[in-house]
Amino acid sequence: MTATAALATLALTGTAQAHTPTLNKGCDTKSGKSWFTVALKDYGNQKDNVVEVWVDGEAKPKITFKGKLDEKRYEADGSVKHTYRVKVTAYDDPNFQKNWSFDASRETEACVKTPPTTTTKPTTTTTTPATTAPEVPSSSEAPPSTTPAAPGGSAPEPPLAATGASPTWLLLSGLGLVGAGAGTLLFLRRRRSA
Structure with missing residues (x-):
């Protein structure tokens, strides 16, 4: 009796596990994204099944599930072509011999038009040099500080700012x-003496 019940359970389990994958792809012009979805049902639930996904060769995090995997969606820029690859390894088909485990790829074409980029020609301006003035240090450059620390621990005075003024005209x-x-x-001495 026990053997008959065990065989009946195995038979029901075998028919319930149809291993049904659903893969879809498309493009959403409103969001500007191409998309790929994977959903799996009626897979074995005794151990973990593994799903691996790559978008244009970039691996996404692995997913493990038992029995059923609700739809997972992957998106990419819809203005260019993309390749989506999914590899499902069912624990009860580790050698990919029963077609429950599989490795499949889907491609999406570019479906969102990008506005053309306008290139502007750079304008060139020529300047004639004015009178040559002596070179002045830039006001954004601070001279190196060589001031020793003031006694008593107080901070030294900061150096004077470079204003860009030339000392020649002052002289x-x-x-x-x-x-x-x-x-x-x-003039005044000559006037007195005269």
């Missing part, structure tokens, strides 16, 4: 003022 202005002052003194 010439000062010489002009000294010359004007000397000329005024000579």
Whole structure:
């Protein structure tokens, strides 16, 4: 009796496990994505079955399931062609001999039009150099700090900012003022002596 019940259970299990894969592909122009779906039902539930998916050769995380795998969706940019590959290894068909385990690929064509890219020709401008001025350090460059730390632990004063002004005009202005002052003194002395 027990042997008959065991055989009946095995027979029911064998018919219930039809190992039905469903693979679909397509493109959604609203979202701009191509897509691929895999769903599996009536697979064995005694041990884990394994699903591996690659999108354009890039492996996605492995999925293990028992009995049934609800639809899994994979998406990619719809403006170019894509290759989706799925490999299902059923625990009760580890050597791919019963067609329950399989390795299949699907391709989706580009289905979303991308607007043409406009290229603008760069404009060239020529500039004539003005009078050559002495080179001045850039105001964005800070001179290296060689100031030793102040006694008492206080922070040293920051260096003066480079403003880009040339010291030459200051020197010439000062010489002009000294010359004007000397000329005024000579003029006043001659006037007194006359």
